[in-house]
Amino acid sequence: MIWDILKTSLQNINRNSKNKILILIFVLLFFVLFIDIIIIKNFYEYYDYSINKNIGFRTLYVYNPTISREDAIKEIKKIKHVSEVYGSSYGSTAVSSNLNDNGLNGWIGLQYGTINTTPPSISGKNIDELKSGELICPYEFYPDSNNSSPLDIDESKFLSEKDILNREIVISYSRTYTEVIDNKLTEKKQDYTQKMKIVGLYDETIFRNGINVCYATPEDIKNIQDSYNPFLENTEYASLNVVVDEETNLKEVRQNIQNLGSYLVEKETIAHIDKTFTSILFSLTIIFAIIIITSILLILKNYLNKKIKDESSYLGILRACGYTKNNVIIQEIIENTLIMLLSYIISATLFTIIFTILENKIFKYFKYIGFTINNNIILIFIIFIIVLIISELLNYSLVKKKINNSITDLLKEE
Amino acid sequence: MTKIIELINLKKEYKTPKENLEVLKGINYSFEQGKLYAIKGHSGSGKTTLVRILGLMDDLTSGEYLLYNKTTKSLSDKESSYYRMKHIGFIFQEYNLNPYLKAYENVIVPMLINKKIKPQNRLSKAENLLSDVGLFERKDHFPKELSGGEQQRVAIARALANNPDIIIADEPTGNLDKKNEKIIFKILKQMAESGKCVIVVSHSDEISSYADVNLLLEDGLLSEVKK
Numbered sequence: 001m002i003w004d005i006l007k008t009s010l011q012n013i014n015r016n017s018k019n020k021i022l023i024l025i026f027v028l029l030f031f032v033l034f035i036d037i038i039i040i041k042n043f044y045e046y047y048d049y050s051i052n053k054n055i056g057f058r059t060l061y062v063y064n065p066t067i068s069r070e071d072a073i074k075e076i077k078k079i080k081h082v083s084e085v086y087g088s089s090y091g092s093t094a095v096s097s098n099l100n101d102n103g104l105n106g107w108i109g110l111q112y113g114t115i116n117t118t119p120p121s122i123s124g125k126n127i128d129e130l131k132s133g134e135l136i137c138p139y140e141f142y143p144d145s146n147n148s149s150p151l152d153i154d155e156s157k158f159l160s161e162k163d164i165l166n167r168e169i170v171i172s173y174s175r176t177y178t179e180v181i182d183n184k185l186t187e188k189k190q191d192y193t194q195k196m197k198i199v200g201l202y203d204e205t206i207f208r209n210g211i212n213v214c215y216a217t218p219e220d221i222k223n224i225q226d227s228y229n230p231f232l233e234n235t236e237y238a239s240l241n242v243v244v245d246e247e248t249n250l251k252e253v254r255q256n257i258q259n260l261g262s263y264l265v266e267k268e269t270i271a272h273i274d275k276t277f278t279s280i281l282f283s284l285t286i287i288f289a290i291i292i293i294t295s296i297l298l299i300l301k302n303y304l305n306k307k308i309k310d311e312s313s314y315l316g317i318l319r320a321c322g323y324t325k326n327n328v329i330i331q332e333i334i335e336n337t338l339i340m341l342l343s344y345i346i347s348a349t350l351f352t353i354i355f356t357i358l359e360n361k362i363f364k365y366f367k368y369i370g371f372t373i374n375n376n377i378i379l380i381f382i383i384f385i386i387v388l389i390i391s392e393l394l395n396y397s398l399v400k401k402k403i404n405n406s407i408t409d410l411l412k413e414e
Numbered sequence: 415m416t417k418i419i420e421l422i423n424l425k426k427e428y429k430t431p432k433e434n435l436e437v438l439k440g441i442n443y444s445f446e447q448g449k450l451y452a453i454k455g456h457s458g459s460g461k462t463t464l465v466r467i468l469g470l471m472d473d474l475t476s477g478e479y480l481l482y483n484k485t486t487k488s489l490s491d492k493e494s495s496y497y498r499m500k501h502i503g504f505i506f507q508e509y510n511l512n513p514y515l516k517a518y519e520n521v522i523v524p525m526l527i528n529k530k531i532k533p534q535n536r537l538s539k540a541e542n543l544l545s546d547v548g549l550f551e552r553k554d555h556f557p558k559e560l561s562g563g564e565q566q567r568v569a570i571a572r573a574l575a576n577n578p579d580i581i582i583a584d585e586p587t588g589n590l591d592k593k594n595e596k597i598i599f600k601i602l603k604q605m606a607e608s609g610k611c612v613i614v615v616s617h618s619d620e621i622s623s624y625a626d627v628n629l630l631l632e633d634g635l636l637s638e639v640k641k
């Protein structure tokens with residue numbers, strides 16, 4: 001019975017140009033809705049990963065010339081919501097790397113990492129198990145030898161899990177300095193090399209790091225930075241990076257540090273501008289999605305109202321030849337579902353094809369600069385299901401109201 | 415002859431804000447198998463009201479309507495729908511065909527809810543019904559490609575889809591010319607001759623020559639008229 005109604009409904013849709021126009025309109029609206037949903041989803045992730053999870057957006061730069069670094073770190077660590085404090089110069093460094101056999105020799109960034117500041121590894125060790133001499137690197141690893149633009153990246157040279165996990169990597173860095181020898185300024189250079197082992201991998205795409213940033217233990221970072229500049233330890237008294245547990249607590253922590261006296265705290269992080277911008281865009285896209293969904297439902301409501309009115313006497317005929325109220329309701333629901341489903345399928349297919357093309361031509365380069373745009377077919381489907389359910393409820397209430405009229409009344413209307 | 419429908423003191427009252435209008439005032443009558451009944455009566459006399467009650471599409475106010483000796487009182491929607499599907503074929507003045515379905519597809523529509531008809535038999539059944547009304551050649555046509563008379567014949571085939579034993583037609587030729595009227599009446603006559611109980615409301619004098627029984631609805635009462 002349902003199968004028969006389905007077949008008849010398909011014929012109805014196929015032969016009625018009004019239905020085709022409606023489907024066309026819905027395809028367009030769904031398409032715009034899907035674009036918007038994917039923007040929202042990616043913005044949300046950007047917001048979540050960049051601002052909530054990426055420590056850069058919740059790190060305060062603090063300076064105190066009157067106190068030693070160690071004392072300042074102790075003092076600030078006591079403040080509520082502070083999850084990490086470390087010397088500003090020891091947050092990151094860069095070294096050149098050599099993975100012998102694959103020809104990818106180049107610069108990699110080393111990032112200060114503790115359990116509070118890094119993503120969980122998707123393979124191998126986590127940061128809290130990390131020992132000196134070990135690294136956690138991106139799942140897709142690409143040491144950058146010539147500071148190339150994202151467009152120049154040779155994807156075939158990407159290193160992945162099997163290439164790099166548990167591999168040794170030789171890092172090298174050198175210090176150039178001048179010395180007075182025989183009353184003359186002489187350039188000197190000291191080279192350092194060190195073996196490191198890659199023991200864990202993290203997903204760089206969701207964490208918005210570059211593709212060549214590895215995490216190292218704080219001691220290793222400090223050693224390297226001190227080698228670059230042996231005076232760093234003494235010159236930089238208490239210039240610190242203070243990592244706050246959540247972005248929303250930044251203000252409170254800043255105030256509490258200032259209350260300690262003799263500390264200078266930077267005013268605003270760039271993150272704030274970024275955050276405002278992001279939240280405005282975020283709200284706008286959500287409002288836009290609501291507008292689109294409302295339009296779909298309003299158009300559908302108008303269409304259904306007219307359709308049910310036009311069909312009134314035909315529905316009367318169906319009732320007269322033995323269709324129960326439920327039979328008629330099922331038929332109308334099936335027809336509506338078909339229209340919505342067809343619109344969705346066409347629209348989602350179109351969207352996925354266009355997205356895939358754009359991804360291969362443009363989006364994939366975004367991740368090399370720390371921004372990924374991902375499609376999410378399941379999310380799109382869930383949004384569609386929500387719209388579908390609301391539309392079915394709408395349809396049901398309209399048909400139910402109509403079909404509760406007596407057959408005579410149904411037939412009377414022209 | 416087998417009695418199919420028995421009406422006992424059937425009354426129908428319409429309640430309007432101003433007054434209660436008693437349209438049927440106690441009808442006692444029985445309809446039998448294999449006969450064509452013609453019901454006449456001036457406009458507003460209650461013919462449509464009566465046949466809609468007979469077609470289980472409207473409730474009666476008091477009295478009894480027995481279908482095969484069983485009461486039709488307080489049937490659920492499912493039950494009355496089932497009776498309509500199984501026993502009653504209704505033909506209206508308006509054809510009300512689905513414009514997006516071909517002639518034969520329109521005839522199949524009532525079969526879709528009839529579990530007794532196997533899906534693979536529907537097409538041949540629809541074709542047979544369309545041949546019965548002389549439209550086999552037009553089975554693949556859409557309603558807009560058919561004349562009014564042809565559309566009404568498709569509607570008749572549709573009313574016959576589930577092989578009902580009662581056919582009720584309310585002014586089936588009201589929109590048709592004399593030539594088409596004759597075709598329709600002939601078909602209805604054939605139905606009666608094949609054993610069905612056919613009840614036709616019509617203003618046309620032509621119907622009298624086809625009818626086995628001529629009835630007059632007057633002052634809310636139904637009476638036979640001798641030829």
Ligand SMILES: Nc1ncnc2c1ncn2[C@@H]1O[C@H](COP(=O)(O)OP(=O)(O)O)[C@@H](O)[C@H]1O
Nearest residue numbers: 428430437455456457458459460461462463464
């Ligand atoms: N739903 C209704 N509500 C109130 N009065 C009605 C309704 N349907 C019909 N009537 C009245 O009942 C009377 C009989 O109508 P109807 O059965 O259509 O007559 P006929 O078909 O013989 O022309 C008319 O006076 C009509 O106005």
Ligand SMILES: [Mg+2]
Nearest residue numbers: 461462463584
């Ligand atoms: Mg009438």
